[in-house]
Amino acid sequence: MDTEKFLLYDTKDFILDDDFRRWVLHPDTENKNTWNDFLYKYPDKKKQINDAVLIIKAIQPEEPEIPSERLHQILYNIKPDNSPFRRITVNVLKYAAVLILLVSIGGLIFYFSLEKDRHPYAFEPINTEVFEKGRIILSDGTVREFETEETKILQTKTGAVTVNNDTVNLDVNNMQKGQTIMNQVIIPYGKRSEITLADGTHIWLNSGSQITYPFVFTGDTREVYLSGEAFFDVETDHSRPFYVITENIKLKVLGTTFNVTSYENDQTTNAVLLTGKISVEKNKLMAKTVELSPGERIVYDKMDESMVKSTVDVNLYSSWINGYLIFVHEPLNEIFKKLERYYNRKIVMEEGLKNFTFSGKLDLMDDIEIVLENISYTTSFSIEKNKDYFTIKALLPVKKN
Numbered sequence: 001m002d003t004e005k006f007l008l009y010d011t012k013d014f015i016l017d018d019d020f021r022r023w024v025l026h027p028d029t030e031n032k033n034t035w036n037d038f039l040y041k042y043p044d045k046k047k048q049i050n051d052a053v054l055i056i057k058a059i060q061p062e063e064p065e066i067p068s069e070r071l072h073q074i075l076y077n078i079k080p081d082n083s084p085f086r087r088i089t090v091n092v093l094k095y096a097a098v099l100i101l102l103v104s105i106g107g108l109i110f111y112f113s114l115e116k117d118r119h120p121y122a123f124e125p126i127n128t129e130v131f132e133k134g135r136i137i138l139s140d141g142t143v144r145e146f147e148t149e150e151t152k153i154l155q156t157k158t159g160a161v162t163v164n165n166d167t168v169n170l171d172v173n174n175m176q177k178g179q180t181i182m183n184q185v186i187i188p189y190g191k192r193s194e195i196t197l198a199d200g201t202h203i204w205l206n207s208g209s210q211i212t213y214p215f216v217f218t219g220d221t222r223e224v225y226l227s228g229e230a231f232f233d234v235e236t237d238h239s240r241p242f243y244v245i246t247e248n249i250k251l252k253v254l255g256t257t258f259n260v261t262s263y264e265n266d267q268t269t270n271a272v273l274l275t276g277k278i279s280v281e282k283n284k285l286m287a288k289t290v291e292l293s294p295g296e297r298i299v300y301d302k303m304d305e306s307m308v309k310s311t312v313d314v315n316l317y318s319s320w321i322n323g324y325l326i327f328v329h330e331p332l333n334e335i336f337k338k339l340e341r342y343y344n345r346k347i348v349m350e351e352g353l354k355n356f357t358f359s360g361k362l363d364l365m366d367d368i369e370i371v372l373e374n375i376s377y378t379t380s381f382s383i384e385k386n387k388d389y390f391t392i393k394a395l396l397p398v399k400k401n
Contacts, residue, residue: 003038005291006045008241008252008279013289014052024056044220044239134191136163139181139215144168151193153185159215170215184212187228190344197224200235201242204321207341208263229261231321234276245283249300249307253278258292259317269300272317282307323364329357332379336392343368346389353381353394 006014014020023031039046133145136153138161146163154162159170161183170181187193187205195203198216205211209228217223223243234242236255244251246262248269256276262269271280273292280298281287282305290307292298297312319326320342327335335358336347345368356379362371372383372390384391 003034004277005279006038007042007238007254008277008291009045009048010241010252011048011051011055013279014049015055016289020052021056024053042238132188134188134193135186136161136168137184137186138168138170139183140170142168142170149191151187151191153193153195155183155196155198155213155215157198157216161215181215182212183215184210186210188344189341197235199237202233204231206230206320207344226260226262228263229259229320231257231259231318233257248283248302249280249298250283251278251280259314261317267302269302270297270317272297272312272314274314274318280307320364325362325364326360327362328359330359332356332358332375332392335375339368339371343371347372347392348389349392350381350394353379353392356381356394 006017006020009017019031023035035049039049133147134151135143135145137143144161144163144166146166148164152162152164156162159181161168161170185193185195185205187207187209189208192207193205195205195211197203197213199222201222203211203224206229209226209230211227211230212225214223217240220240221243222237222240223245225245227247230244232242232244232253234253234255234257238254242253242255244253244260246260246269247264248262249271251258251260251271253276256278257274258276258278259272259274260270271278271292273294273296275294277291277293279289279291281289282300290298290309292309295311295314297310297317299308299310300306301308313326313328316326316328320338325335325338332353333349336349339345340347342364358375358379360374360378362374364371366374368390369383369385372392375381376383380395382393382395384393
């Protein structure tokens with residue numbers, strides 16, 4: 001049994017795991033030894049495991065359920081068929097079983113509703129297209145704007161934030177008592193930011209993105225909220241898993257590198273793992289967890305709420321933090337969407353080009369016109385520059401279906 005996956009588990013994950021439930025409900029020598037060794041090595045997991053054990057035993061009896069036919073036979077031997085007592089007893093037992101089930105499920109839902117309420121920030125993505133400057137909003141209401149294309153932000157444990165060379169101090173006196181101390185960074189199209197959190201985690205925030213995080217992590221988890229795209233290099237802390245929460249999915253890690261793309265106007269949300277291990281689940285109660293290994297990608301489709309895992313070339317999804325993009329048979333409309341965000345320039349494409357693809361490497365240090373010309377060499381289109389946008393037209397007549 002792979003016990004490393006349990007390092008990423010919280011109480012809900014343990015409850016949903018088949019191996020864990022088998023140990024709780026049907027212990028044997030092998031699984032007893034496995035879990036005793038696990039608890040010895042990772043005593044910080046004891047509370048979550050104990051909570052999961054209590055819930056599993058509360059909602060599922062250890063003994064097998066008595067078949068209804070056997071129950072009828074037992075009652076028949078006690079009283080004659082036409083006995084009112086028999087009819088009443090059967091009905092009472094039926095209703096009692098339903099009641100126990102409802103109470104058990106209700107208790108479980110209540111438990112997880114409390115777990116959900118632990119998240120202090122209600123996720124509400126902001127339309128970053130309306131911003132021309134980047135900005136950071138501190139918990140006390142202080143707002144700082146910045147115009148640099150590549151901005152470095154350093155979060156200290158004392159609450160101070162350094163934006164490039166400008167230090168902004170958090171005024172705790174202006175905060176309401178009990179207010180959650182969360183900071184928010186908003187990056188508009190055409191700009192990017194590198195953020196270092198107080199625990200040492202590094203985040204590269206791409207164009208048109210926003211992230212919300214506490215100025216210092218407290219409790220037994222580290223949680224940040226993302227809309228857009230970001231690359232994470234998470235500082236390892238086995239006692240406090242790191243969560244990236246998007247509108248549709250939630251990722252859980254201990255210390256690893258991965259890329260997450262979750263733009264509000266995209267059809268999909270995806271995560272690509274470079275190193276380490278992460279678990280991914282939908283932002284729904286009792287959602288199934290999917291684990292990723294290095295070189296794997298998970299795609300969540302917002303339309304049908306499906307999650308599909310596949311093996312990919314991770315460089316295709318992480319190269320942007322190094323200043324270039326790599327594509328392999330990528331549709332032009334997807335490429336232009338990324339370039340629009342990166343350069344903050346509108347690109348209008350003829351309908352007939354929607355089936356065209358491009359393979360190659362684009363240097364994002366180049367001007368957008370040069371980048372578009374490099375694509376045009378292999379895909380046969382012309383570029384028309386207008387005042388506020390570019391128009392992409394096919395050089396050859398496109399056959400209509």
